[in-house]
Amino acid sequence: MTDTVFDAAELAAVVDEREADITGRSKRIWLVRDDLCVVKLIPSLRSFTYDRDELVDETGPLRLDFYEKAAARLSAAGVECAFRTRLGPDSYLADYRPPPPFEVIVKNVATGSTTRKYPGLFQEGEPLPRPVVKFDFRVDPEDQPIGEDYLRVLDLPVEEMRSQALIVNDVLRKWLDPLVLWDFCVIFGFSADGRISLISEVSQDCMRLRHPDGSSLDKDLFRTGASTDELIAGWKRAFDEL
Incomplete structure (x- = not known):
């Protein structure tokens, strides 16, 4: 081969x-x-x-x-x-790139863990003045936020990962417009010679995506109890706008 x-x-x-x-x-x-x-x-x-x-x-x-x-x-x-x-x-x-146990999350809107873990700082659905990048440690049953210095101690290129995540954000927001990308998570791996690579899936399973009318087109439908038919219809609706 x-x-x-x-x-x-x-x-x-x-x-x-x-x-x-x-x-x-x-x-x-x-x-x-x-x-x-x-x-x-x-x-x-x-x-x-x-x-x-x-x-x-x-x-x-x-x-x-x-x-x-x-x-x-x-x-x-x-x-x-x-x-x-x-x-x-x-x-x-x-x-194939061995995945590190960390994911990078970019938030354009205050939602999810932002309002749940930091109550009172932001209103749910409030657009952020600039994208916020954070890192989570991937662990069951729930991923946990982790300070960037822990990643530096492990010799992970934090600034390069942040920069790549913001580029991904820019590309996706332009492509998805007029849909609104609230947030997403990605995982970066590294080749044998140290090149950074986006190794995770990019889909409605790992982002929050809203129609211009405010309706959800992502896994939030599942989170909030939508039926299977409603979930599939919402996911398919996103393609109508692209």
Whole structure:
């Protein structure tokens, strides 16, 4: 297998031939080379705050529809993305970068953990005067905010991660307009030579996205008790605006 030519059928078959090497909250990963993997999305929806955890089959392909388009936009803007090519409705080929147990969150609007953890500082839905970047330690049952100096002690390039997250924010906001991107989370990995790469999925499963009329087009529908049909309709509605 070379760096530029892949047998899509052969790669897609890996999913059926053996157990995944890595199983996470929302995806399974098969390593096909030290730096290459096949990813299959798990159609899981999870909310710690609202104590809701379900499988909704239709969300897998919708997530990948969104991610495929977002990765193309981000790559064109110079953001290195792990995504390579789609292999099936809910599977794709990606560069493999070992994920650190930290995620980067960008908030354009005060919502979610901002108003829940810091009551009284901001009003729910209040636009922030500039994007806020924060880091969370990924741990069950709920991710926890972590001070940046802890990341520096671990020799992680905090400023580069912050800069890349803000570039991702700019690209997504321009692409999604007139939809309003309230916030999102991403995970960065690093190649053997130290290059930073966006390794996480970019979809409505990991962001808050609002229609100009204020209605939710993301996982908040699930968090607040929407039915499966309402959730799928909301996610599909986002594509009508793009």
